[in-house]
Structures are given as structure tokens and as C-alpha cells.
Amino acid sequence: MSATPPTHPLFAARGNLRRRRRxxxxxxxxSTVAALLAVAVLLIVVxxxxxxxVGALNLxxxxxxxPLFGASGGGIANAIVGTGIMVGLATLMxxxxxxxxxxxxxxxxxxxxxxxxRFALDILNGVPTIITGIFVVGLIVIPQGHGSGTAGAVxxxxxxxxxxxxxxxxxxxxxxxxxxEAAYALGVTRWRTTLRVTLxxxxxxxxxxxxxxxxxxxxxxxxxxxxxxxxxPGVITDPSQGLASxxxxxxxxxxxxxxxxxxxxxxxxxxxxxxVLVLNVIARAFYARSxxxxxx
Amino acid sequence: xxxxxxxxxxxxxxxxxxxLADRIGDPLLxxxSALAALLAVAVIGGIIxExxxxxxxxxxxxxxxxxxxxxxxxVASRFGAASFLYGTVIxxxxxxxxxxxxxxxxxxxxxxxxxxxxxxxxxxxxxxLAAVPSVILGLWGILVLGPFMHDTIEPALKSVLGFIPLxxxxxxxxxxxxxxxxxxxxxxxxxxxVTREVFETVPGELKEGAYAIGATRxxxxxxxxxxxxxxGIIGAVILGLSRAIGEAIAVAQVIGGAxxxxxxxxHTGDTLAARIASQYQGAPDALQKASLAYLGVILLVFAxxxxxxARIIVQRxxxxxxxxAPDIEAGATEAQxx
Numbered sequence: 001m002s003a004t005p006p007t008h009p010l011f012a013a014r015g016n017l018r019r020r021r022r023x024x025x026x027x028x029x030x031s032t033v034a035a036l037l038a039v040a041v042l043l044i045v046v047x048x049x050x051x052x053x054v055g056a057l058n059l060x061x062x063x064x065x066x067p068l069f070g071a072s073g074g075g076i077a078n079a080i081v082g083t084g085i086m087v088g089l090a091t092l093m094x095x096x097x098x099x100x101x102x103x104x105x106x107x108x109x110x111x112x113x114x115x116x117x118r119f120a121l122d123i124l125n126g127v128p129t130i131i132t133g134i135f136v137v138g139l140i141v142i143p144q145g146h147g148s149g150t151a152g153a154v155x156x157x158x159x160x161x162x163x164x165x166x167x168x169x170x171x172x173x174x175x176x177x178x179x180x181e182a183a184y185a186l187g188v189t190r191w192r193t194t195l196r197v198t199l200x201x202x203x204x205x206x207x208x209x210x211x212x213x214x215x216x217x218x219x220x221x222x223x224x225x226x227x228x229x230x231x232x233p234g235v236i237t238d239p240s241q242g243l244a245s246x247x248x249x250x251x252x253x254x255x256x257x258x259x260x261x262x263x264x265x266x267x268x269x270x271x272x273x274x275x276v277l278v279l280n281v282i283a284r285a286f287y288a289r290s291x292x293x294x295x296x
Numbered sequence: 297x298x299x300x301x302x303x304x305x306x307x308x309x310x311x312x313x314x315x316l317a318d319r320i321g322d323p324l325l326x327x328x329s330a331l332a333a334l335l336a337v338a339v340i341g342g343i344i345x346e347x348x349x350x351x352x353x354x355x356x357x358x359x360x361x362x363x364x365x366x367x368x369x370x371v372a373s374r375f376g377a378a379s380f381l382y383g384t385v386i387x388x389x390x391x392x393x394x395x396x397x398x399x400x401x402x403x404x405x406x407x408x409x410x411x412x413x414x415x416x417x418x419x420x421x422x423x424x425l426a427a428v429p430s431v432i433l434g435l436w437g438i439l440v441l442g443p444f445m446h447d448t449i450e451p452a453l454k455s456v457l458g459f460i461p462l463x464x465x466x467x468x469x470x471x472x473x474x475x476x477x478x479x480x481x482x483x484x485x486x487x488x489x490v491t492r493e494v495f496e497t498v499p500g501e502l503k504e505g506a507y508a509i510g511a512t513r514x515x516x517x518x519x520x521x522x523x524x525x526x527x528g529i530i531g532a533v534i535l536g537l538s539r540a541i542g543e544a545i546a547v548a549q550v551i552g553g554a555x556x557x558x559x560x561x562x563h564t565g566d567t568l569a570a571r572i573a574s575q576y577q578g579a580p581d582a583l584q585k586a587s588l589a590y591l592g593v594i595l596l597v598f599a600x601x602x603x604x605x606a607r608i609i610v611q612r613x614x615x616x617x618x619x620x621a622p623d624i625e626a627g628a629t630e631a632q633x634x
Contacts, residue, residue: 024512031409034401035418038488041481042425045436052439097332104329113333119607120337126535126603127343127596128542130569134576134592138346158339165336191321219429222544222573229577247431247545254435254549262439269432280427284420 046273053270056263065234066249076268078235082149082243086228087218089153089239090160095210097157098164099199106172107194118169125162132158133223141227149239152228156220160213167209171202174294204290211283215276221247246272347596351589353582362590368555368571370580375587377594382557383565384595387472387547388540390561391479392487396533398480399487404517406488407495419492426485434549437478442469442550445477450562465560470552473561475570478546483536490535490610494528495521531610538602542595544569568595 064075101121105114132155140151175198183193199206228242236243246268253265348355354362358375365376402422406415450467457463498521506516522529544567552564553574566574568591579585 020512020515024514027404027514027517028409031401031405034398035405035410035422037398038402038425038484039418039421042421042428044440045428045433048436048440049432097335100329100332101336103325104333108326108329109333117333117337120340122607123600123603124336124340126538126542126599127340128544128569128599130542130544130572131343131347131592131596131599134350134572134589135343135346137576138350139342161336161339189318189322191325192318194325215427219431221429221431222569225545225573226576247429250431250435251545251549254431254438265435266439269435272429273432276427276429277424280424 046277049266049269049273052263053266053268056267057270061267066244074264076244076246076249076264076271079244079246079249079268080271081235081237082228083218083245083247085237085239086149086153086156086224086243086245087214089150090156090217091210091214093153093157094160094164094213098161098209098213099168099206101161101165102168102172103194105169107190107198118166121162121165124158125166128222129155129159129220130222130226133226136223136227147226147228147242149228149236149241149243152224152243152245153239155223155227156217159217159220159223163213163216164209167212168202168206171205171209171290172198174205174291175201176294201294202290204286204293208283208287208290211279211286215279215283218279219247219272219276221251224248225251344596347589347592351586351593354586354590355593357583358587358590362587363594366555366557370584373581373583375584375590377568377591379555379557380566380568380571380591381594383472383475383551384541384567384569384598386561386565387476387479387551387567388537390473390476391483391540392533392537394476394480395483395487395536399484399491399532399536400529402484402488403491403495404521406492408513408517408521419489422485422488424485425481426489430482430543430546431549433478433481434546437474437546437550438470441477442474445469445471445474449473454562461559462561465558465562467562468552468564470550470564471562472551472565475547475551475565475567476561478550479540479543482543482546483540486539487532487536490532491525491529494525494532494610497528498524527609527612531606534602534606534609538599538606541602542569542599544573548574568592568598 061075062080063077065078066076067074101117105117109117135158136151136155140154141147144151179197179201180193183197184190188197224245224247228245229248250265250268250272253261253268256262354375358365362375363377363381365374366378367374367376368379369375406419406422410418446467446469450463450473453463454467502520502524503516506520511519547567548570551566551570553566553570554564555566558565572588572591572595576585576588579588
């Protein structure tokens with residue numbers, strides 16, 4: 001990796017230089033090992049999930065619901081439906097609001113106000129998700145008297161909001177100023193320019209932010225424990241009731257001592273990790289294409 | 297785009313219509329988006345208010361003594377945060393002590409050492425580690441890492457470092473050290489991603505200058521890259537710390553859920569976030585719920601302080617000013633990691 005040492009005797013490595021080269025070599029090797037280690041941990045986790053979960057995957061696992069405690073067999077149909085509904089509702093709330101926030105800071109707000117909003121989003125992003133859960137308990141669960149899919153969705157939406165808004169801000173900043181100015185010069189108003197020129201130009205990047213946010217909350221467990229905890233079997237589609245979810249199913253099964261529950265947990269983990277990683281890959285692909293277009 | 301033709305060229309009726317839409321459209325979008333921004337800011341205020349509100353019965357009953365009380369006894373209605381505070385501090389500290397140097401090394405590899413074609417895929421894989429849901433890392437922690445800690449790592453640590461009280465006691469699958477390792481795995485991709493971003497802002501001229509006077513690669517990194525990026529690295533580590541402090545689920549799965557402060561790292565324990573996650577739903581009485589919310593207050597103070605400090609340090613370090621164009625991908629992965 002280091003430059004090949006010159007062969008002329010005047011440049012031969014000895015003494016101090018040899019020691020310095022040795023230190024350099026040690027650092028280079030340990031840095032490489034560190035990177036390998038991080039990649040290895042990812043591969044080990046993904047491989048564990050795959051090896052232990054793939055055996056329990058069959059059609060019934062996707063079409064049957066979780067039986068009441070202790071009963072064997074069953075699947076995660078209710079959890080898949082519950083996660084789908086809650087993540088879907090959260091997306092419907094967080095993506096439009098997040099986009100509007102980004103439009104405000106990049107098109108309308110003064111520098112100072114935009115800075116405050118950006119700072120608030122960063123702080124919101126750093127709030128532990130369990131705290132978001134407590135917030136929604138006070139906001140919705142206690143007034144309503146019980147946990148519900150809606151409460152879970154609101155908690156997930158709050159977690160998504162800063163991710164969607166921050167990526168959207170970064171992407172909107174990449175849209176060439178000249179493009180907007182061209183529209184203004186033709187007498188097009190600001191809102192039309194934003195909706196017809198700026199947003200379509202940035203579409204790929206905006207999609208990336210939304211997909212990353214969805215991938216992030218699909219695996220979120222902590223806020224759902226507080227807002228949409230559920231033991232009832234069967235598929236429920238009414239978000240005013242508590243809904244099952246894949247992360248909570250994994251959590252509950254992992255806490256159980258029975259090996260059969262563990263197998264179920266691994267299988268559900270395989271479904272979830274496949275969904276999350278595939279979504280990440282798609283998001284990155286969209287991003288790469290959009291960036292290429294923007295940078296021409 | 298109908299608006300591309302000159303207004304005067306259009307029939308008066310059409311012009312009137314368009315002007316009306318445009319007269320409403322501009323302020324409408326402006327106020328709608330301002331409202332959304334206000335909502336985002338209000339959510340922060342709402343979170344702070346609501347957590348304090350729910351904790352209020354416990355705050356008035358226990359006062360600040362709650363923080364130093366080492367008791368969690370629902371039967372006697374005595375609650376205190378000390379053992380969870382200790383658990384949070386010790387697990388996060390170990391996680392960051394390992395993840396910090398590891399992440400800096402990974403960032404050095406990615407920015408200075410990796411062959412051109414390899415840097416991007418490896419960086420993506422490290423980022424992917426942040427995308428693994430914490431409940432899955434927890435499951436892996438219970439069934440794979442836990443037994444491995446019990447059978448291999450903890451006995452080895454004990455036989456070599458057993459004279460230090462931290463490594464005394466019986467190895468166990470669940471406990472502080474297992475939780476700290478899981479948190480290390482979570483913090484590493486975050487610290488790496490921010491550190492790498494900072495390293496990429498180091499001007500090439502400075503690096504070439506160091507090489508030109510005969511520095512080895514490590515000497516260049518040590519005397520140019522690291523000093524230049526110091527503020528950014530500190531900010532990155534604090535962000536990783538805040539991630540570790542706030543993690544509830546994976547820690548609840550592997551730490552063993554015990555009250556009390558024990559010197560041994562092999563012993564079970566609990567953290568602020570994990571205790572809320574494992575008990576809030578089943579808490580039988582109002583005072584216990586309020587006490588759990590009080591734990592949330594402490595956690596929230598930690599998390600907000602860490603984030604504010606980290607952002608300030610990173611911005612003071614001039615990262616935003618130095619970077620020529622905002623790199624959305626790094627921003628996206630950072631946002632996602634957090």
C-alpha cells in the first residue's frame with residue numbers, strides 16, 4: 001500500500017525511517033482490519049438471521065395469524081397487516097409535512113428562521129424513540145383510554161418527519177438556481193415554479209428520503225410497545241384498535257424461553273431485515289440516478 | 297406549462313383566472329409550509345411538555361433525590377433512578393470507548409487507504425449496519441452474542457484481567473458487557489459516517505504538503521487529518537453516544553433487567569431507556585408510571601444536551617462552511633442512522 005521504496009542505497013530504509021515505516025504499516029493494517037470487522041459484523045448478523053429463519057418460512061407463516069400465548073404454529077399475517085397499516089399511515093402524515101417543511105426553509109424562510117427549523121429537526125432526530133412513545137401516550141393513548149394503530153402511526157410519523165425533511169432540504173438545495181430563475185423570468189409564480197420545476201427536478205432525491213424513513217420506522221419497536229401493544233389474535237385492519245406489528249412480534253418471541261418461539265422470531269426477523277435492506281438498496285439506487293441527473 | 301406565454305397574449309378571461317390562482321397560490325404555499333415548519337418545532341415543545349407532565353407526580357413526590365436513590369420497589373412505592381443512570385452511563389461509555397477509535401480507523405481506511413472501487417461499497421455496507429432494526433440486533437444478542445459472551449469472551453477477559461473488579465464475577469449471557477457490545481455495533485456506523493464526511497473536507501494541498509516533506513501516510517493522518525478534523529470527530533462521537541444512551545429495545549433484550557449497581561461488567565443491570573420499554577406497559581399503578589416518565593425526563597435531558605453540544609461543535613469546526621457542496625448522500629445516511 002505504501003509507495004515502493006526506492007532501491008538506490010541513498011534512499012534505503014534503515015534506522016528511524018524503518019521504524020516510521022513499521023508504525024505506518026501497523027496503522028494501515030489495523031485500519032483495514034477495523035473496516036473488515038464492521039463489514040463482518042453486518043454479514044454475521046444477516047447470515048445468522050437468514051440461516052435460522054429461512055427454515056420456518058412457508059406460505060402459512062405469511063397467511064396465518066399469531067395464536068394466543070403458548071399455542072404452537074401460526075404465522076405473522078396480523079403483524080404484517082398491522083405494520084403495513086401503521087407505516088402507511090405514518091408515511092401519509094410525515095412525507096407531505098416533511099416536504100412542506102423543506103419547501104419552507106429552502107424557498108420562503110429567512111436564513112435565521114431556516115437555521116432554527118433545521119436545528120429543531122436535528123434535535124427531533126436525536127430524541128430517543130422511547131420518549132416519542134411516551135409523548136404519544138400522553139397525547140393520544142391516555143385521552144383515548146387505550147392504545148391504537150393510529151397512536152402507533154403518529155409516533156412513527158414523528159420519527160420519520162426529521163428524516164424526510166432533512167433529506168428533502170439537502171436535495172432541494174441541489175436544484176440549480178438557474179432553473180428556477182428561468183421559470184421566474186418567464187413570469188411563472190413561485191408556487192408554480194416550486195410544484196412544476198423544483199419538486200420534479202428533485203424527485204429522485206425526495207423519494208430516497210422517504211424510502212429511508214420508511215425503512216427506518218418499519219423496524220421501530222420502542223414507541224409501539226407504549227402505543228399499540230396487542231395480544232388479540234386475528235388480522236385487524238381498523239387502526240382505532242391496537243394493531244400487531246412485526247418488530248413487536250420479534251420482541252415478544254425473543255423474550256419467550258421456548259425454542260419454537262425463537263424460530264418464529266428469526267423467521268419474522270428475516271422478513272423484516274429483507275424488507276429494510278432491499279428498501280435501502282432501492283433508495284440508494286434512486287439517489288445515485290437523481291444525483292447524476294442533477295449534476296449533469 | 298401554461299404560464300410560459302406572456303400574460304398580455306392571453307384572453308382577458310383566462311388571465312383573470314390565472315391571476316386569481318396565482319394570487320392565492322403563493323401565499324397559500326408560503327403559509328402552509330410555514331405551518332408545517334411550526335408544527336415540527338412545536339412537536340419538540342410538545343414532547344418536552346408531555347414527558348414532564350406525565351412525570352410530574354413522581355417529580356413532586358421524590359424531588360431531585362430520585363436521581364441518587366438506588367431503589368426500585370413497586371411494593372413499597374419507592375422509586376429511584378440511580379441504578380439505571382449507572383447502567384446508561386457505563387454501557388454507553390464502554391460502547392463509545394470501543395466504537396470511537398474503531399470508527400476513526402474505519403474512516404481512515406475509507407478515505408485514505410481503500411482502493412478506488414472498494415471505498416464506496418465498504419462505506420455502504422458500514423452504513424447498512426445502521427439500518428439493521430434494533431430489535432433484530434437484540435434478538436441476535438440474546439441467541440448468538442449472549443451465549444458467545446458467556447462461553448468465550450467473558451471467561452477469557454476474566455482469566456486475563458480478572459484482578460480488576462470490573463472483570464470479576466461469573467460470566468453471564470445477559471448483562472452490562474453484552475449490552476455495551478450491542479450498543480458498540482449501533483454507534484459505529486454513525487460515528488464512522490460523520491467522521492468520514494469530516495475527513496473528506498480536509499484540503500488535498502495540506503495532505504500533499506505533508507507527503508512532500510516526507511511524512512508516511514500515518515504521519516500525514518496524525519499531523520494533518522486528525523488535527524484538522526478534531527471538532528468534527530468529537531461531534532461524531534457525541535452523536536454516537538446519544539444513539540447509545542437512547543437505545544431501549546436491544547438493551548432491554550440483552551441486559552437482564554436488574555436493579556442495583558454492581559461493579560462487575562458481567563452482572564445484569566438496566567438502563568433508563570430499557571427500563572421504560574420493559575415496564576411502562578405493564579406498570580400497575582400511577583406512581584410507577586410517573587416514575588418511569590421521570591426516567592424519561594432524565595433521558596430526554598441527556599439526549600437533547602448531547603445533540604445540541606454535538607451540532608454546535610461540528611458547526612464551530614466549520615464543517616458546513618468548508619464543504620463546497622452539500623453532500624446529500626452523507627446527510628441522508630446520517631439522518632437515517634440517527
